[in-house]
Amino acid sequence: MASKNREADEGAIGMTDFVPGSAEEAAVVASAPAELVAGSVGEYARIWLKRIRSGESGALPVIIGLIVIVLIFQVKSSLFLSAGNLVNLMTQAAFIITLGMAEVFVLLLGEIDLAAGFTAACGAVIALYMVAKNYPWWLAVIVTLVATGAYGALQGFIITRLRLPSFVVTLAGFLGLSGVLLFLISATGSIGNGGVIRLNSNVLNDIEGGALSATASWIVMIVLVALAGLMMYLRDRRRRVAGLVAPPLSITLLKIAVIAIAGVVVVLVGNTNRGTLLLAVRGLPWVVLVVLAILVVYTVLLGRTRFGRYIYAIGGNAEAARRAGVNTNRIRVAAFALCGLTAGITGIIYASYLGSISSGVNGGQNVLNAVAAAVIGGTSLFGGRGKIMDALLGGLVVGVIANGLQLLGLSASAQLMWTALVLVAAVTVDALTRRGRSTA
Amino acid sequence: MTGSPGDGARPAHAGRAPSGTGQGTATIDGPLLQLRGIGKSFGPVSALSGVDLDIPAGQVTALVGDNGAGKSTLIKTVAGIWEPTEGHIIWQGRQVHFRNPRDATEAGIATVYQDLALCDNLDIVQNMLLGHEVRRHLLLDEVSMEQTAKQTLKDLRVVTVRNIRQPVGSLSGGQRQSVAVAKAVMLDAKLVIMDEPTAALGVSQTELVLDLIKRLSERGIAVLVISHNLTDVFQVADRLAILYLGRLVSVGPASDYDTASAVDLMTSGVSHRTGNGGNGGTARTFDSGPEG
Numbered sequence: 050m051a052s053k054n055r056e057a058d059e060g061a062i063g064m065t066d067f068v069p070g071s072a073e074e075a076a077v078v079a080s081a082p083a084e085l086v087a088g089s090v091g092e093y094a095r096i097w098l099k100r101i102r103s104g105e106s107g108a109l110p111v112i113i114g115l116i117v118i119v120l121i122f123q124v125k126s127s128l129f130l131s132a133g134n135l136v137n138l139m140t141q142a143a144f145i146i147t148l149g150m151a152e153v154f155v156l157l158l159g160e161i162d163l164a165a166g167f168t169a170a171c172g173a174v175i176a177l178y179m180v181a182k183n184y185p186w187w188l189a190v191i192v193t194l195v196a197t198g199a200y201g202a203l204q205g206f207i208i209t210r211l212r213l214p215s216f217v218v219t220l221a222g223f224l225g226l227s228g229v230l231l232f233l234i235s236a237t238g239s240i241g242n243g244g245v246i247r248l249n250s251n252v253l254n255d256i257e258g259g260a261l262s263a264t265a266s267w268i269v270m271i272v273l274v275a276l277a278g279l280m281m282y283l284r285d286r287r288r289r290v291a292g293l294v295a296p297p298l299s300i301t302l303l304k305i306a307v308i309a310i311a312g313v314v315v316v317l318v319g320n321t322n323r324g325t326l327l328l329a330v331r332g333l334p335w336v337v338l339v340v341l342a343i344l345v346v347y348t349v350l351l352g353r354t355r356f357g358r359y360i361y362a363i364g365g366n367a368e369a370a371r372r373a374g375v376n377t378n379r380i381r382v383a384a385f386a387l388c389g390l391t392a393g394i395t396g397i398i399y400a401s402y403l404g405s406i407s408s409g410v411n412g413g414q415n416v417l418n419a420v421a422a423a424v425i426g427g428t429s430l431f432g433g434r435g436k437i438m439d440a441l442l443g444g445l446v447v448g449v450i451a452n453g454l455q456l457l458g459l460s461a462s463a464q465l466m467w468t469a470l471v472l473v474a475a476v477t478v479d480a481l482t483r484r485g486r487s488t489a
Numbered sequence: 490m491t492g493s494p495g496d497g498a499r500p501a502h503a504g505r506a507p508s509g510t511g512q513g514t515a516t517i518d519g520p521l522l523q524l525r526g527i528g529k530s531f532g533p534v535s536a537l538s539g540v541d542l543d544i545p546a547g548q549v550t551a552l553v554g555d556n557g558a559g560k561s562t563l564i565k566t567v568a569g570i571w572e573p574t575e576g577h578i579i580w581q582g583r584q585v586h587f588r589n590p591r592d593a594t595e596a597g598i599a600t601v602y603q604d605l606a607l608c609d610n611l612d613i614v615q616n617m618l619l620g621h622e623v624r625r626h627l628l629l630d631e632v633s634m635e636q637t638a639k640q641t642l643k644d645l646r647v648v649t650v651r652n653i654r655q656p657v658g659s660l661s662g663g664q665r666q667s668v669a670v671a672k673a674v675m676l677d678a679k680l681v682i683m684d685e686p687t688a689a690l691g692v693s694q695t696e697l698v699l700d701l702i703k704r705l706s707e708r709g710i711a712v713l714v715i716s717h718n719l720t721d722v723f724q725v726a727d728r729l730a731i732l733y734l735g736r737l738v739s740v741g742p743a744s745d746y747d748t749a750s751a752v753d754l755m756t757s758g759v760s761h762r763t764g765n766g767g768n769g770g771t772a773r774t775f776d777s778g779p780e781g
Contacts, residue, residue, distance in 0.1 A: 365608030373620030433610035
């Protein structure tokens with residue numbers, strides 16, 4: 050259909066012809082991903098800075114915040130950045146991160162799941178009861194995830210079919226499941242004697258307690274970085290071959306280098322001896338791999354599948370999604386089911402961290418920490434904006450504060466109040482940059 | 490109650506409309522869409538009655554009328570939001586029953602409502618292909634989707650959009666309208682219905698959208714535009730259809746009308762002014778029954 054003279058318009062659509070420094074350029078960089086507009090590393094950095102100034106800061110505030118908090122703790126206590134404490138931090142933050150990832154699915158829809166903390170706890174009871182009854186650990190995990198996923202789907206079904214607010218439905222779930230938790234533990238009889246079920250499985254205990262060997266840690270990290278790098282390289286190359294605007298090779302390489310450096314640092318920390326001279330303890334905790342695996346799978350699910358695209362569409366404009374032929378009810382129910390399933394994974398990680406599950410689990414605080422983690426990371430409570438990565442970064446912030454204040458010997462009261470301040474600060478920074486964008 | 494070819498046997502040229510389309514570029518045998526005796530009541534309230542209207546391909550038909558004249562009711566009937574209480578819809582010579590918007594979309598009727606139905610958080614490509622994503626190895630094929638979207642925008646000469654990977658929320662009103670229209674065109678729409686496309690736009694943005702409407706008709710697509718703004722209507726429309734209190738009071742080539750006669754027809758249903766001589770298609774009122 051395109052006649053020859055229309056070819057001349059190509060440049061404008063291809064956005065390669067703007068004049069640097071012009072008002073038009075400012076409008077473009079304010080909204081376009083830098084790697085798609087830049088032609089060189091220098092230009093990339095320049096556009097990136099411009100984007101940040103105009104309010105599209107991405108993950109930058111939370112990363113800067115994380116660095117500042119880490120520096121403060123390191124100044125106050127030289128133990129903070131020791132290998133032992135950092136590995137400790139990874140194991141402590143893991144369940145907040147995964148529960149935050151669970152919440153991202155429903156937060157993207159503009160919904161919330163307040164019951165997820167107790168979904169996790171009830172899931173843990175199922176898993177621990179089954180391994181105590183000598184069922185294989187993998188069967189226990191499967192049954193747990195099916196049960197928590199089904200519970201999430203039930204909540205989603207009630208919310209979508211009856212058109213009830215998720216806040217109220219999951220608040221009821223929160224209350225109901227805290228009762229179910231007590232009931233389940235007492236129903237296990239002698240296994241849950243005294244309100245505590247011990248984790249009776251070496252494999253599940255090793256998620257938080259065990260570690261890969263130093264060599265295995267290196268191999269796994271190298272394979273992961275190589276795969277990530279290859280994927281990024283191939284994707285950019287495919288765009289270039291197809292004649293679409295693609296980032297220059299230098300930027301692709303730069304990104305791969307950043308991932309590689311992060312991987313090397315994590316492995317170096319994990320492989321530093323954190324035991325005694327006589328009894329060396331080295332290697333990455335298994336839970337790091339579990340969290341990374343969930344991160345990769347969910348990032349692909351949200352970013353590269355129809356299901357993920359529809360979640361964003363519903364969060365952005367549910368009516369538009371409906372008119373485009375999207376079965377919005379089914380997507381919503383599936384998102385709640387995934388939230389429940391991920392809460393189930395969290396429950397197992399949590400039980401592995403504690404070595405047991407008790408009737409005293411504070412599922413309320415856990416879920417609020419998880420929502421805080423997602424929001425600190427940059428996920429919007431109003432839907433349509435957020436990434437799985439947000440839960441990781443935000444969960445690290447929440448975990449670092451808890452860990453650091455504990456290390457300084459501060460009480461739980463101080464921990465809670467500091468977490469609150471950081472949450473408010475994170476939302477304020479987000480709102481301010483956003484305001485800058487809308488007036489720009 | 491699915492579409493059957495039978496009733497479409499009524500000769501396509503029976504209507505008076507095509508006779509007046511001297512400047513028409515349509516080449517198909519009959520009008521793309523024929524409405525025959527369409528009526529719609531909500532309980533005791535009759536919102537539309539006895540509407541006979543032909544929409545030819547490759548032309549812009551403007552549907553005008555005062556508030557409450559039944560414009561929205563009529564396009565919602567064509568778009569499949571609801572079924573008419575009486576009369577029938579003949580689409581490409583076949584009688585059809587659109588039971589839901591999806592039926593109409595699949596037939597090739599795309600409706601761009603005033604709210605545009607865009608997701609502000611998604612980029613242009615994602616919005617244009619929403620619900621029709623292309624997959625490759627089970628994952629979304631962003632490259633081919635971006636190429637398709639880019640080509641469509643290029644064909645429509647939507648060149649003010651500088652980056653098709655920017656979120657729709659960052660676009661101007663006219664650009665948003667363009668994206669919504671491009672989305673409709675990409676689904677192979679043969680008829681694009683636009684509800685007040687220029688209502689919320691400034692002068693230059695209005696120009697952009699009117700250009701786009703002309704380009705659609707050049708591509709052989711039928712366009713049905715609802716508008717209050719007679720200036721815009723006369724700038725872009727090939728044909729005018731005027732509704733008054735739920736009845737189609739006049740239809741004919743736009744050149745048969747001027748602003749004064751159109752306003753008369755919109756506000757009172759009749760016009761005694763000159764300037765609308767044409768084919769005698771003006772200032773006729775209908776009974777609810779079909780009329781020869």
